[in-house]
Amino acid sequence: MDNCGEAPGERELEIVPLGCIWTTPDGEGGGMRTGTNLPAIGGYNQAVVLDAIRRAEDGLSRVELAERTGLSAQTIGNVSRRLLDAGLVIETGKIVNGPGKPRTILQLESRGSYAVGVHIDPAVITYVVLDLRGSIVSHSRTRTPSASQPDQVVDLMARSIDHLIDDSGVDRSLVLGVGIASPGPIDADAGIVLDPPMLPRWQDVPLRAALSEATGLPVLLEKDVTAAAVAELWFSSRNGRANFAFVYYGTGFGTGLVINREAVRGASSNAGDAGHITVDAGGRVCICGRRGCVGDLITPRSLVRQAVEAGLLPLPPATEDDLLDLASIVSSLHRLAELAGSGDPAATKILHDAGRHLARAIVVIVNLLDLDEIVFGGPFWEEISGAILEVLPFAVESSEALIPKHGLRFERSAVGEDVAAVGAAVLVLDHAFSPRPSAMLISV
Structure with a gap:
């Protein structure tokens, strides 16, 4: 049993540990939680109804809500009235479906919270x-x-x-x-x-x-x-996305993991650190002491360092912590991407090598979790995505180390750079x- 606390609606939102996440539908109504008609749990039933309405882009009638949640018509009526009074849903019109009284459609009130x-x-x-x-x-x-x-x-x-x-x-x-x-x-x-x-x-x-x-x-x-x-689960709930890795590319690199439409957090909510997967046995020594860690090879700082060593870019200034200044890293990464986009062979090689390094790490993750989709995003992904994706899909799918035989999809984030x-x-x-x-x- 989870430790998420009491029902929403029963008390104000508190500062509590995160331990669970909603499950998106499977496109056929699967995964929908059902309510109960027992007394004294109105808060839970209210959440069930609100969640059902949220999932339905065009809204639901009270009859449809009863069918989807398993709640009685009387309970649906009571809960709907409470949600309307709270300003969380609105009535948006009526539909006629056969003989009988027209059905009123309920939708989320976007300005409710x-x-x-x-x-x-x-x-x-x-x-x-x-x-x-x-x-x-x-x-x-x-x-x-x-x-x-x-x-x-x-x-x-x-x-x-x-x-x-x-x-x-x-x-x-x-x-x-x-x-x-x-x-x-x-x-x-x-x-x-x-x-x-x-x-x-x-x-x-x-x-x-x-x-x-x-x-x-x-x-x-x-x-x-x-x-x-x-975020990808929320905004892609109708496209069947269920088992995927979100490749996050910002100042650092990591992976968000989703299995059966649920985010994987791990024992301490720290799942997803894939930066120390070895992808180049002869590569540079990482801070962890091993050679060729993917995170040490593909982050913006590393790519800029490689461009400086290749004579493509000047050395960015250092900070008081003896680290390359992050603002200069961002502008240098942009310049590197511009050079690659204009066909500079040295710049293109740096980004293509990064794509192949990332592909080797993705193969490990796909093998481990049997994923069928890889989603890419983060603050600096768009800067390098064009060159990376020129080589990455083929490098993954042609890898002799790849175990799953089903197809793989490679997609950009449905949300954009502000996804986190x-x-x-x-x-x-x-x-x-x-x-x-x-x-x-x-x-x-």
């Missing part, structure tokens, strides 16, 4: 406000403070969130909370960012509590690659409104 999503990348911090239907209402970005001090970042985030909510025109009382997508590793139960790469001063930072205190809003913490995978921030906000909506069986437990 909102959620804020924040993605922390060592280079940029992205902010979004989503409405109840998952549409982006407002969006902004700031450069991550160069000093990388946690208190400075928290202060910046709190001010940016306040400005974003004000600029969006959203009633602050309708904002359910803030979701943070952070580089790992994290302690999800305690809400602590433990020791992320490329943020050297971030060790044991109680980010969830600090940001909640600074904003006055409930806060959820999730690993960035998992948040990205969750969007996923963080989606998690807030999910936590507030998606049905959880734990809500049916009797408390004593």
